[in-house]
Amino acid sequence: MKLTVSRLYKYRDTLIRFRQIGMVRVFSDDLAEDMNTSATQVRKDFSLFGISGNKKGGYQIHRLIIQLDRLLGKDKTHFVIIVGAGNLGKALMNYGGFEEEGFKVVAVFDNDPRKISRKGKIPVLPVQGLERFIKARELDLGIIAVPYFAAQEVAGRMTAAGIKGILNFAPVSLKVPGDCFVSNINVQLELETVSYFAKIMKENKKHSQQKKAL
Amino acid sequence: MKLTVSRLYKYRDTLIRFRQIGMVRVFSDDLAEDMNTSATQVRKDFSLFGISGNKKGGYQIHRLIIQLDRLLGKDKTHFVIIVGAGNLGKALMNYGGFEEEGFKVVAVFDNDPRKISRKGKIPVLPVQGLERFIKARELDLGIIAVPYFAAQEVAGRMTAAGIKGILNFAPVSLKVPGDCFVSNINVQLELETVSYFAKIMKENKKHSQQKKAL
DNA sequence: TAGATTGTTAATCGATTAACAATC
């Protein structure tokens, strides 16, 4: 399910690019090609979410985007808080891409008094007020950008206050209640994984060269 | 396979934390609990990579770390280049975590002459010299931190010059030869996915409350 | 020894892919 949903967001992305260059309709095959997947996968994903096209004429891009927008909640603004105003937290706070895509960072929290500031476009507040803030605004989404040893505590406080979705940048596996969804981004780990498979690729090459030499 | 490998890196992480607090041996169960997985999964992963413990006494942490280090290439320094010196590229360049974990960013490339600088600890070079640099140093690993419309071109040049593993931050699906491994990080997409499931979580709650009310 | 733990084989689960009927 998670994979299907994230593909739906990607289809939407692709469709918006297609629309920008003047396209009006697409076939499942066009989407598949752009996204390195199969036409069957595309149709399967759509069918799972009740999206249908025309037996011959494919899908109307504009209409499809509207359907996906509603399905994926892209027709609303989503409010987010970030906990942690270190390098990463600040980078995320200043990243313009969120706003463009319908996310509004309403506040950042930190436990370092020197980082607190109510002046900027996005306030940086003391983490003590976290729960109160979340409850008062009925927020659902939180981003964790604190060191690994603080992440579980932050997650616990977030969920206790009603957060239902967490994007976690700390390299630990968070324990959260069943009514909260967590997604992890671990840059370090991704780079490690890439380096592992890069090594494999090199070794394979060597082997096939050895084979050739025989 | 990818999933297993990335779990191995996580086991290593956990083991290092365990060792720091003075632990000497672990059972598959301890690792599983810390990582939110099952003991069977842990043993299966190990067995897949020929790692074995003691029928009764579990695994020796120190020895296990050494084995994982060799298996995962953590016993060597890996050299990396970054293409794109925008916000993200700069953040990655200044991120200390890589060096700690055995990755050394040897250069950053950009096509904006104003960003070029050979003075800093890590030089920022004109992207024209990319292929030459990769070939001269026989580099395997590249990070793509350029806008989406430039990513495919960069990937093509990287792979043509011999790069075997790419960590891609651009929100597009890269087409690369079969002897190059790509891993994608798409912060925007992850946040979208989280927001989708957060909504589901809220709706489920509403439903169960409705049920209760009956 | 009895109990606990590993390592592996078999079963299950979920996701992707193949096949194909429906139809524009």
Add this chain to the structure above:
DNA sequence: TAGATTGTTAATCGATTAACAATC
């Protein structure tokens, strides 16, 4: 109409989990 494309059902694949024999 014939050919192309969708939507769905069945088959396959890969990963996780359950079961359990081996053994410390």
